[in-house]
Amino acid sequence: MVPLRILAPLPLLALASSLTAGPAFAADENAAGATADDTDPAEAIVVTARAQTLYRVRDTDVGKIPANPLDIPQSVQVINSEMMQDQGARDITDLYRDVPGVSANNYATVTYRGFSQDVTFYDGLRGDPFQTFSVPQLFTIDRVEFLKGPAGMLYGAGSPGGTINYVTKKPQDTFAANVRAILGGRSRYGGSVDVTGPLDKDGILTGRIGGFYEDYDSYRDHASSRTLIGDAGLSAKLAPDTKLTVQVTDYDQNLPGNRLRGIPVDANGNFLTYRSWNHNDPDDFIRYNGLVTQARLDSKLSDAISFNLAGRWFRYNEHQEYHEPVALKDTDGDGVYDTVTREYRDQHRHVEGLSFGANMVGKFTTGPFSHTVLVGADWYRELSTGTNYATRNVPALSLIDPDYRDSTKPDLSGVTPSLTDSKALRRGVYAQEQLGIGEHVILVGGVRRDWFDDNDYIEGESASEAATTWRAGAIYKPRHDLSLYVSWSQAFEPQDVADQSSAAGGPFKPESGSQWEVGAKSDLFDGKVQATLAAYRIVRRNVLQVDVSQDSVNGVDQLAPVGEVTSKGIEATLTTDLTKNWVFSVNYAYNDTRITGTVEGQSIDNSVGDRFPNTPHHQAGFWTRYQVAPIDTAFALGGQYVSNQLDRSGDRLKPFTVFDATISHDFKVFEAMFRIENIFDKYYATSGFTGPKGAYIGNARSWFIELRRKF
Template identity: 80%
Template structure:
């Protein structure tokens, strides 16, 4: 068999890719939509890639009902599989630059219209298997849906910034699949294969199976990652209009030296260490294993009535051994920090969750008014437990000349561990009415009631409460491809169970959020020009702060819900065909998030002064693709700009601009892609922690070559 990853053997590499379907025993019929078209000379011509074909999405369930984004009275953006593929995205962080108002926070957490967001959904259900230091992978994802602003009426508790919903890949009705191999810089290599299609002649039973593996070194010293994903699905038609889909996904990650914090910075955003610096030792690691099982039943009961019900169970285990930065030190008294003290931690965490959701949708007409009525409910329970050993009896780490050869894993036999054991329970019911008044007006109104119960079994604390949220909106369509809308929506988020303790002055009402939004959406020239413009104002209340007017009780600070934060902004997106072969996608967001209600001399958690941390005021991104059909090649260039921010300690994070590029070529038997990211090797911070934990940094320059065979 030829060597598949020798840079000098491109032809052998192509042979490897072409041979994979044969080794798997898979026949590879060409898809009519994907096969190149031959001209009289026998040359292949790449199918024209236009905006209305590549990136256009005309259906989303982010609002619980299948609808065109043009008919949703809130800002909605969907990144579909074509854009994920076109940009070579491997995890969710690769997509942020396409979505105005969304920027990186840390790990899987994002800043969403000024607020940190760490709750995500899969096919409309809670049950995120990536909650701490692992990042959501995209191999199993068909599209990612972003709903901007509060979504309490639709999804229950959550941040007012917005909602992220991952739509997973399902078994297809038509046979197809693809095989990929990848090789690149920093010893990167890997591959994936997936296949889908019917299992019986009638097509009543369909299936999907996929495998993904990738191994690569980090730009941080002594750090690397190995990721495996196995995914399978089975769909069965129980009746002509009833389908049951069952899915199973296994995730396994080994991240040596990769439980990473940032690089420490000074007040002006200058780094104290090189980008490659690592506070971990070579034998530190995160090992993660997650398992997800999901089932959904869809049934059309009558022409006017449809029903769906879904369940999702997940669990994951994380084993972490790492060194946490503790404090900066100036050992030579020159006024510049050159050393950091560390704490060694040995942690084990187990999480499991179970969620249910059901929706009944009725579509009826009364005279000239069309009604779409949604009645639904959901239930979610999550259990988490952990064991944590920690000691500061470990060597310091130089910021200037780090020594990674010393074995600093301490003896923990005399260390007393701390334990965690908690449960979160959420349940809610909701009702929404959407009315179509002729061809030009759509009105939406919905109401939801939620109950939550949280328990900390170690501390013996518990908290429970209820909340009501609603949303309303109106859309005016002067023509079918233009929507003008206004909406009001609300959100709530329970306080943490530890803050609910009566010893701290609790229990407290949940944090609440509300938003006004106005905007316009277009889908002009049959999708050739897709644009959105939105303006919003979000107010978040009941943010807890330490109440300095009260004395501490038995060493416990007294809290009070006296914080308010306001986020205001404008967002715009444009995707357009400049010519038949030239596509451009661009976006811009302005956001001003500030503390607007606070006791004098106090600051809301994770804020300094008037500005909120990790909330850039200006963010812009673009992606352009030009296809040269005569040579079966597409050239793409993208970039993003993010303005200055502050971290949680008030230090400034400098603005940055980065670019990337892709060249794709159709060789007939396979497609090839060369991609380079951070072309000019910019050393930049995307968000900030606190002083010693530093600034979370963007990837160094990297490249890869991917070969793919579709069938």
């Protein structure tokens, strides 16, 4: 762990020492976007017309060019820091209810328009330090951008359902600081500090320093979570229109009683044991440490030309010692599973990644046409090594009356570990033209060429391929705050390195995907009504599966890229100020993802019949906040509905509806927020794996109080 004192620029420490002399909290809230007509100067937490002033996003970088979401011919949703704060969001899982078409899959992955999504970007670059079993925290994040559907032309290889881009917090030109403390149920406690501002009188240098710590017990037996984050940034104005920003973030997590799988269910989705049951022993754990550094240079060469250069390096180490569920057993012959056999695993993972990106944007006009031209390139290399010791020489565990008193860690001295050692290399160049015709029409067209190389050094296998992807769209704006659009986009995804083996018939061409989407977006009444409506159809081809027409070779099944999957759906969102003190947000998504092309007698891996697992047909979410200005208090309520799903074993996962709420009050010296999650203590499954590994379950009822002071 890098000590925070090393990360902290000395001038920022001086700023932090002056916190008690900071300006009134109300001034900071008014600066967030409320006008003099909206807010009484004495009010603090009460900022009126929140959809119009705080939640509204006028520009996003998710399309590689800073643009109004209305000028992007694909569904885009942005959750900014103000909305995350109002909802009390701690990590990415708290935001799923706000984004139609996105639902929990497992750990840090999501189901995105029917497809498992595990490729994530930070400030437009690859380099995700939460790739496996840790969930991204939001302390360092300013906003989260969701670009729906394939984004191959913009980002290269990735999942066809969509792209998640985290925009990190940067140093600011004006001084701001906040301090938070948290206390809650299950022995929860923690706190954070965040300071930013100029470091010299001319504002040439600006900095940011932040620290976060949180500790709480899980509702699962002997499981808990401890997270420590240190974050810092430094910006320098090298010229009036040129800025260099350097950032470093250190993550440290200790998760005793983990790695947590789910709770086994029967074919109808009934849980086979109580919610607190844990397949791990008390001395099992996950320990994670990640370090990220990145730098970005932004420069405006003229009114017509600007460019940016960025680099990101990360590494993480993860050590896991845990008991993996293997098989369900009926030991007393009554037809009901009552025991699970287990495998003990001792795993070490080390992942290191390096990425670069460059973009140049030109804006000019020719006669009645306006042009925005983007050219860019990106490069990414990831090295991954691992060691896995595994043995089934451990006792089974009762589902009904587990005995955790004695450690069952076996002696691994005679166990031969399995090893992983691989390299993934991605390179791409792209160009896009955004053509404006008059005031009402925008046409978009782009092309990208990608190359990738994968190497499995343990098996001595490698695969190389290239792919070209395209993007096209048209937008019609009958008025400046309403856009109607249609788009077509492509994506591709290389096959897993393990499936590229020549022994299995590889190497294989990457999976390919394309999407048609039509929709409408609005920003009516100067942002008081923000709405989107989209309909889409995604086709994913070259899905690998076992070719049963061929005999296995030396015990290795032969693969063939003969699969096709089609996802169709509609999505709708609405965020509006019902009154200047009452904001309301609601969304709905329908999705139908099915296997539409295969060979008789074969089935696509991780499918159930013609359906994919963890793909609910219906999702809905809402959030509303009402503020009572005379008493400086705000009341909020949110909810999420997810229809039934199937897990990978074909077992049904029941639909669920859960609610949470917050109450915020300003005590003048500080603001307090009380948050309660899963108000009615619903016992429910968010997604599923296989029978013995069970269904991943939503958090039991929990609460915390957060005290905030802003300066």
